[in-house]
Amino acid sequence: MIAVAFTGPSNSGKTTIIEKISKILISQNKRVLIIKNDPKDKAIFDIVGKDSYKFFTLGADVYVLSPTRTTNFKHSTTDLNILLEKEKNYYDYFIVEGLKHLNLPRIGVFRTQLNLDYFGFINAIVIDSSINLEKYTIPVEINILNLNDPTDIITWIDKNGMRL
Numbered sequence: 001m002i003a004v005a006f007t008g009p010s011n012s013g014k015t016t017i018i019e020k021i022s023k024i025l026i027s028q029n030k031r032v033l034i035i036k037n038d039p040k041d042k043a044i045f046d047i048v049g050k051d052s053y054k055f056f057t058l059g060a061d062v063y064v065l066s067p068t069r070t071t072n073f074k075h076s077t078t079d080l081n082i083l084l085e086k087e088k089n090y091y092d093y094f095i096v097e098g099l100k101h102l103n104l105p106r107i108g109v110f111r112t113q114l115n116l117d118y119f120g121f122i123n124a125i126v127i128d129s130s131i132n133l134e135k136y137t138i139p140v141e142i143n144i145l146n147l148n149d150p151t152d153i154i155t156w157i158d159k160n161g162m163r164l
Helices: 014-027 051-058 080-087 116-120 150-160
Strands: 002-007 032-036 062-065 070-073 093-097 106-109 124-127 143-146
Touching: 002 014, 002 150, 014 032, 014 093, 014 150, 032 080, 051 062, 051 070, 106 150, 124 150, 143 150
Parallel strands: 002 093, 002 106, 032 093, 106 124, 124 143
Antiparallel strands: 062 070
């Protein structure tokens, strides 16, 4: 499994580029696992009135199995290292949005301006023409990728992503 993380300011395009990359990889029959950070714990995944919602509100952890998917609702967090160890033989790509503390190759996504505070923990930047590179001094070890070329980003991930 090849692992990489994306980071950047809100509304920089992280989700959009992850969607584009994932769509290409999945069309190539690659299995993709995406972890999305929810630091404010505001995501809601179940519907009031459904059996799974009722079971979960009782305090139970719930798996919902159907012919095409498995959904898991837990009252505790899962250690990411345990999750990765469990899933590494199934997935081809592991993509993280956020979670700056993870020690993974990291791509910073930026629009209109670069935030130099990210440069201490990213390996590449993904930008579009809205950023004037002449205004910035980018360290030589940080690769510059085109936000509008997801295949270029996949090539970088294949070369620089962490092998798990």
